[in-house]
Amino acid sequence: MNLYLENLPRTISVHWAVDNLADAASRDAARAGCGGVSCGNAVVDAWVPAVPQVVMIDQRALPSELVEIRTSDWRQVVDAVKTLAVRGAPAIGVAGAAAVMLAAYELAERGAPAASPAWFAVRLRKAARVIAEARPTAVNLSWGVNRAIQVAAGALKVGKTPRQTAEALRELTGDLIVEDEATNRAIGAHGAALLAPIAAAKERPLTILTHCNAGSLATAFYGTALGVVYAAAEQGLVERVYADETRPVGQGARLTVWELSRAGVPATLICDNMAASLMAAGRIDAVVVGADRIAANGDAANKIGTLGVAVLAHHFGVPFYVAAPESTRDNACATGADIPIEERDAAEVLAHPIEGVEVFNPAFDVTPAALITAIITEKGVWHPGS
Secondary structure, three states: OOOOHHHOOOOEEEEEOOOOOOOHHHHHHHHOOOOOOEEOOEEOOOOOOOOEEEEEEOOOOOOOOOOEEEEOOHHHHHHHHHOOOOOOHHHHHHHHHHHHHHHHHHHHHHOOOOOOHHHHHHHHHHHHHHHHOOOOOOHHHHHHHHHHHHHHHHHHHOOOOHHHHHHHHHHHHHHHHHHHHHHHHHHHHHHHHHHHHHHHHHOOOEEEEEOOOOEHHHOOOOEOHHHHHHHHHHOOOEEEEEEEOOOOOOHHHHHHHHHHHHHOOOEEEEOHHHHHHHHHOOOOOEEEEOOOEEEOOOOEEEEOOHHHHHHHHHHHOOOEEEEOOHHHEEOOOOOHHHOOOOEOOHHHOOOOOOOOOOOOOEOEEEEOHHHOOEEEEOOEEEOOOO
């Protein structure tokens, strides 16, 4: 199958704000991160803004519009995470580190020309706590924030100024973006290797069901669950992907099928309550989903409705795979019972309140390890309980 991954946007990136630069070579140099210095034959104008921009795809606008959020304010990154403008565990991990970076630039500028490193460190940690609390279930957010705080602490310890520390965090954010894509491609390769013998036994390409969006839009690029799909599709192992709509926010309906169509993978959108009939009819060969947090015993939290899909898959003998980076594993949670479950606004379920009616809107549920055939990470395949 020919894929068109170049049609997928980069979910999150970091740039210098250079929209007003007239010279194309200077714009290119600034975008390469050379702000304010000679870069090859190009010299970036001295008035290039000193603070970088975080650029995020606003996933609330999809599929009707492809809109970018550009900001140098770390609070706006937090708001984007809270409001699902940027979502998906790996993507919000990068966003968390990026938000700490922007906070560092703001504090360095506020304290210029000679901000006290101790003053800077205290306030950066205060901002980091706010960032890490934006969404409670996905452990990647606190993972990304902690990576950034560790780098900042290391830079300050060796005598770096607050401004130099902010620059170190910009480098970290870029590294995390590159690291995330490499991680996802490794997950995809391991997942495709799991699917290959199933396709060989059936002597045909496979039909795969997925829930929510664990694709390129949920990561810096490529995807976890859909990374498995893309890697398998390139090997001719995929006939079609069935995507649950994923109530109540519709990540499958708005994001997954949009992404699959742009990448050239045959996709069919179904309502969440149609998965059982498809499995009963033998039309699903495997289920591949992502995860927002995986407990030490292999219990996995993912978008609400995943548990129901896992129960169905177990009943009908369909293999159920979870694809996620190692950063999603949280050994501090012994079991799924220890995973905090975010509850979201009732308006996501019921736009207009009805007097006397309460709304329960958990964003995630936990699939027990016993229902998971295998967990796929960049390091390989893990069979919970084995």
